[in-house]
Amino acid sequence: xxxxxxxxxxxxLASAIAVLLLPNMLAAxxxxxxxxxxxxxxxxxxxxxxxAMTEAAIGAGxxxxxxxxxxxRLGLWRLDDDDVN
Amino acid sequence: xxxxxxxxxxxxxxxxLIMIGLAGLFMSNNVxxxxxxxxxxxxGANLFLILAGFHGLGIAPIFLSxxxxxxxxxxxxxxxxxxxxxxxxxxxxxVQALALALILKIKAHYNTLDMSEIRQQMEYDLAKNNxxxxxxxxxxxxxxxxxxxxxxxxxxxxxxxxxKADVQQIGGSVNG
Amino acid sequence: xxxxxxxxxxxxxxFLLLVIATHLPFGQPLMLVGSDIIQAxxxxxxxxxxxxxxxxxxxxxxxxxxxxxxxxxxxxxxxILGHRASQNVxxxxxxxxxxxxxxxxxxxxxxxxxxxxxxxxxxxxLTPGGGFQGGVILAIAFFLPVLVQSDARxxxxxxxxxxxxAGAVFILIGLWAMFYERPFLQPFFxxxxxxxxxxxxxxxxxxxxxxLALGLKVGAELAxxxxxxxxxxxxxxxxxxxxxxxx
Numbered sequence: 152x153x154x155x156x157x158x159x160x161x162x163x164l165a166s167a168i169a170v171l172l173l174p175n176m177l178a179a180x181x182x183x184x185x186x187x188x189x190x191x192x193x194x195x196x197x198x199x200x201x202x203a204m205t206e207a208a209i210g211a212g213x214x215x216x217x218x219x220x221x222x223x224r225l226g227l228w229r230l231d232d233d234d235v236n
Numbered sequence: 237x238x239x240x241x242x243x244x245x246x247x248x249x250x251x252x253l254i255m256i257g258l259a260g261l262f263m264s265n266n267v268x269x270x271x272x273x274x275x276x277x278x279x280g281a282n283l284f285l286i287l288a289g290f291h292g293l294g295i296a297p298i299f300l301s302x303x304x305x306x307x308x309x310x311x312x313x314x315x316x317x318x319x320x321x322x323x324x325x326x327x328x329x330x331v332q333a334l335a336l337a338l339i340l341k342i343k344a345h346y347n348t349l350d351m352s353e354i355r356q357q358m359e360y361d362l363a364k365n366n367x368x369x370x371x372x373x374x375x376x377x378x379x380x381x382x383x384x385x386x387x388x389x390x391x392x393x394x395x396x397x398x399x400k401a402d403v404q405q406i407g408g409s410v411n412g
Numbered sequence: 413x414x415x416x417x418x419x420x421x422x423x424x425x426x427f428l429l430l431v432i433a434t435h436l437p438f439g440q441p442l443m444l445v446g447s448d449i450i451q452a453x454x455x456x457x458x459x460x461x462x463x464x465x466x467x468x469x470x471x472x473x474x475x476x477x478x479x480x481x482x483x484x485x486x487x488x489x490x491x492i493l494g495h496r497a498s499q500n501v502x503x504x505x506x507x508x509x510x511x512x513x514x515x516x517x518x519x520x521x522x523x524x525x526x527x528x529x530x531x532x533x534x535x536x537x538l539t540p541g542g543g544f545q546g547g548v549i550l551a552i553a554f555f556l557p558v559l560v561q562s563d564a565r566x567x568x569x570x571x572x573x574x575x576x577x578a579g580a581v582f583i584l585i586g587l588w589a590m591f592y593e594r595p596f597l598q599p600f601f602x603x604x605x606x607x608x609x610x611x612x613x614x615x616x617x618x619x620x621x622x623x624l625a626l627g628l629k630v631g632a633e634l635a636x637x638x639x640x641x642x643x644x645x646x647x648x649x650x651x652x653x654x655x656x657x658x659x
Contacts, residue, residue: 156242160249167253167276171260176268183272186253190279193246198296199286199318200540201463204532205325206282208548213634214275214329216552216559220641221336225268225343247433255426262418284429289446297450297462298540301611305454312462314446319466323478326544326630330485333637337489337644344646 156196163189176227180218187211246287253280265351267342271335278328282321289314457599458607459537459616467542468622472586472597479579479629486633486640493644510560518556525553533627537616543623547630554635558642566639571632578629585622597622 166185173179187210194203222228257277264270290313297315299308343349346357363370453465467475529549536542558566586597594600599619601607608615 153242153245156245160245160252163249164252164256167256170272170276171256171264171269179269179272183275186276186279190283193249193283194286196242197246197286197290198294198313199289199321200296200298201461201542201545202282202286202318202321202325204540204545205322205548206279208545209325209329210275210279212552213548213638214332216555217329217333217336217638217641218272220638221340222268224340224641224644224646225349226646227268247430251426251429251433254429255422258422258425259419262422263415296540298538299454299460299462299610301609306451309447309450312450315450315462315466316446318463319471322463322467322544323474327478327481327485329634330482330637333641334485334488334492336641337492340641340644340646341492 156193159189159192159196163193175229176222177219177229180215180222183218184211184215187214241292243287243290243292246283250280250283250287253277253283256280267339267349267351267354270351271332271339274335275328275332278324282324285317285321285324289317454610457616457619458601458610459619460611461537461539461542464537464542464619464623465616468597468619468626469599472622475626476582476586476597479582479626482630482633483575483579486637489637489640493640515560518560522553522556525549525556529553529627529631533624534620535613536623536627537619538611538613543626544630547627548634550627550631551634551638554631555638555642558639565643566635568636568639571636571639575629575632575636578625578632582622582625582629585618585625589618 163186166182166189169182170179170186173182187206191203191207191211194200194206219228253276257273257275257280260273260276261270264273293311294313295308295311297312297318299305339349342354346354348354348357360370449466449470450462453459453462453469457465457469459465459469529546531546532541532549533543533546536546554566589598589600590596592600592602599617599622601617605617605621606614607617613620
């Protein structure tokens with residue numbers, strides 16, 4: 152249990168740092184989705200199932216969809232990471 | 237609080253998320269990345285709140301049909317932070333959509349996402365609308381940048397600026 | 413300089429939070445309201461899910477305020493980006509359709525998503541879930557066709573009709589409770605909405621109705637947000653600006 156939680160927190164923090172450091176915006180959006188997913192599992196482990204469902208549906212689903220749509224409209228939807236920043 | 241158990245690790249995770257989000261807000265120069273940092277900061281605050289209602293051996297705040305209410309009630313986690321976080325997540329996505337709409341409009345008007353460029357062009361627009369000459373600022377000694385900005389702004393949106401100036405004149409005459 | 417001060421500030425805040433959190437007795441029943449609500453809510457509200465009881469019965473006006481915040485955000489997005497009439501889209505822009513497999517797969521997924529969304533809304537007072545989660549799933553179900561076919565558009569009129577009706581029903585149920593001498597927005601038990609046994613579908617009075625209105629409102633609001641952002645086109649806006657220049 153405690154090892155699983157440690158791994159989850161490590162993955163969450165690592166992808167949160169990746170959100171700030173990745174040069175490709177699409178990859179950053181995907182990393183923020185990973186943060187939300189790990190957060191949803193943590194909420195479920197903290198015995199808050201309602202919040203876990205909300206975070207999984209909104210944070211990992213709808214919010215990423217919103218960010219990706221805005222990315223496409225901004226013209227930053229690129230799969231290769233040459234100076235996008 | 238028991239720092240060695242699960243709570244301690246999750247507490248470190250929540251504080252880490254808040255710190256990463258704040259650092260991203262301060263240090264990034266791209267407006268879109270600032271929105272991403274804001275999302276992370278918000279997630280960290282939510283995790284902190286949920287952790288405040290958690291105690292080690294608690295169960296989820298849902299009654300089952302075979303529960304005796306008073307027995308099960310003592311074991312449950314605090315449901316109030318959970319209800320608060322539930323609304324906070326939904327409001328967060330609304331705020332995020334509003335920020336994204338503003339970013340789309342900024343990109344359409346100024347054709348950049350860089351924070352310092354946006355600020356420069358906005359200062360120029362404000363000064364032009366109010367008939368003020370920009371003082372030579374110490375941070376931008378080169379007149380090249382400003383002349384480029386001026387050319388760009390005049391090329392793209394004289395109508396827009398003119399309309400704003402007209403509105404301002406009308407407002408001024410009404411006030412006068 | 414700005415980077416260093418930002419790092420210092422966030423590091424200091426993290427240290428402060430850590431110190432405060434280690435000295436506070438987390439998880440102790442500091443807030444007595446929570447345990448009182450847990451003991452009282454099965455008798456007063458009849459909802460097995462205590463979080464749903466808090467959201468709609470004990471803090472119903474908060475939820476109404478939250479709906480109005482969401483409405484303000486959606487209205488702000490609509491105001492900033494503006495609606496584009498769907499018939500103005502030139503046919504050359506209709507392209508980038510995804511393949512046959514993803515289109516048919518999403519056509520198959522839509523009814524399943526609708527069933528799951530309504531199930532989560534209707535059983536929100538018994539199991540984890542409720543209006544917010546189910547509403548988001550409904551919004552995604554309505555938005556998926558727009559994602560795979562670029563010529564499919566959400567009808568903004570239908571969305572605003574659903575949104576307005578759901579909001580009106582939410583407030584009307586709240587006023588109906590005042591008719592039976594209960595506080596505004598409090599679920600009540602009467603006639604068809606009898607107080608059943610804890611854990612059955614008809615056991616929480618009008619709370620499932622309130623949750624249904626909430627879910628439809630949230631779903632319509634979020635689908636409208638997504639559709640507004642998907643409809644916006646930067647190149648068109650810039651094109652219209654340069655057209656103004658030539659005149």
